[in-house]
């Protein structure tokens with residue numbers, strides 16, 4: 311079988327992956343794919359899906375959680391076009407704000423951008439939109455076709471530049487291209503957010519029945535979809551909204567909102583000194599409930615006025631409007647929870663399980679769910695509600711001997727064991743491991759609190775440290791400096807921007823220490839989620855909600871060092887709990903574990919062997 315694959319030769323796992331995905335889709339089944347770094351899953355998934363799509367007059371949608379992950383899919387699809395001389399349309403779709411060519415509207419913050427765009431479109435005062443409309447509706451869309459044909463496949467930035475030069479709205483042009491496209495690269499919210507999906511599909515003038523969807527980084531789908539369906543309002547937001555009102559000279563008194571939240575907190579939590587409590591829909595103050603629609607309208611209007619006047623990126627008034635409009639949503643998988651301490655209170659609508667967003671999988675012709683950490687596959691098939699899907703896991707193409715993983719049980723970050731003495735012991739172990747590794751070592755912690763606690767005990771210099779409030783510019787600089795060093799430590803947190811998604815090329819990390827297990831705080835929302843999952847998947851609540859996601863976060867961070875066939879590194883899981891079956895099984899299955907009482911001797915030996923091997927090759 312000849313698949314549409316952009317390279318002459320596929321890697322061994324890619325061959326299997328191409329065939330597995332094609333066969334599943336061709337037989338009308340979804341497929342879950344666990345493919346470690348280096349397998350080349352984007353090329354294999356796109357190649358198999360496109361082969362099936364072109365044979366059956368279907369389309370392919372490639373969705374990622376972040377825009378930064380689009381470029382690899384664009385490269386893969388363009389590579390297929392070039393190699394096979396195909397001329398299908400490929401378009402890179404991102405949010406409207408990123409493709410707005412009207413500088414007077416684009417400058418609005420994301421909260422008010424959409425209504426600003428709507429206003430100028432209604433008033434026919436956006437010249438970019440008017441020019442697009444004249445071309446698209448006037449049956450003389452040659453120029454539009456030309457711009458789209460030449461630039462849509464080059465990524466959204468190229469299309470933006472071309473549309474700007476041609477005086478066209480780049481968002482409308484990309485939607486115009488997407489209507490006719492065989493491949494659309496997009497973001498999760500386009501299809502996964504029930505608030506965005508209908509408008510997006512309407513724009514594309516299609517449903518999903520003729521579309522194969524490839525979900526990249528699929529281990530994130532459930533938590534991301536839950537976040538789209540959750541919302542919260544805190545007293546600090548209400549205070550910010552008061553300040554916004556006074557900035558626009560509006561004297562409306564909204565202090566009753568803060569009073570309502572504080573009263574709810576004191577009624578529900580006060581006497582029992584509870585950390586959180588469930589709230590029923592009707593328990594929000596009667597005045598608010600009786601005027602909900604009117605209040606939503608008022609907060610929306612004032613929020614837009616504030617955004618237009620100040621050009622602020624965000625508006626607390628608009629945030630309140632969104633929260634109040636979501637309050638009455640009747641979703642059996644949602645819980646309303648009040649928490650509070652002192653003078654602050656927070657009322658949250660927590661989506662425990664995003665079933666209503668995940669129903670979209672059934673609308674598509676087929677789905678490919680792929681990730682480098684989609685283990686255990688059965689768990690993800692259950693969570694995604696695709697139990698009859700095919701499931702495949704592929705071996706890492708990198709030589710196993712290039713990475714050794716150990717458990718160091720000499721310390722723990724277990725909550726009740728945290729102490730200065732424990733942190734000192736962890737600092738000593740990190741130092742001993744660093745001394746055994748000839749090069750940079752990255753250390754990932756379960757939280758900033760533990761990071762700070764251990765950092766205080768480090769006697770060694772040259773440590774690059776991630777702060778909880780670090781800006782993206784500072785983070786980039788920190789990474790640049792660390793990547794330029796040869797014998798340093800990097801301290802970051804698991805699940806944060808240094809522990810996931812970021813690449814450390816050129817084998818610049820020779821060792822990784824995973825300190826503790828990044829378990830979520832067992833608060834009232836987490837406990838409610840565990841209970842809800844126990845109802846959906848009997849006996850699996852804690853595993854699905856609590857333990858496995860923590861291990862996946864640890865594995866994501868542990869996977870940062872070995873990114874190519876020639877990279878070599880050691881990984882140490884530093885916590886006695888990693889010896890327990892529930893935690894060690896997934897690690898053992900993913901990267902193997904070397905057993906032994908003290909890892910530092912084995913680490914020195916590993917690097918001594920590497921030097922000898924390198925000398926022998928030289």
Ligand code: SF4
Pocket residue numbers: 406409410411412415416426427428430431436438439478479480481482
């Ligand atoms: S129609 Fe297009 S160019 Fe005009 S404001 Fe909206 S997004 Fe921007």
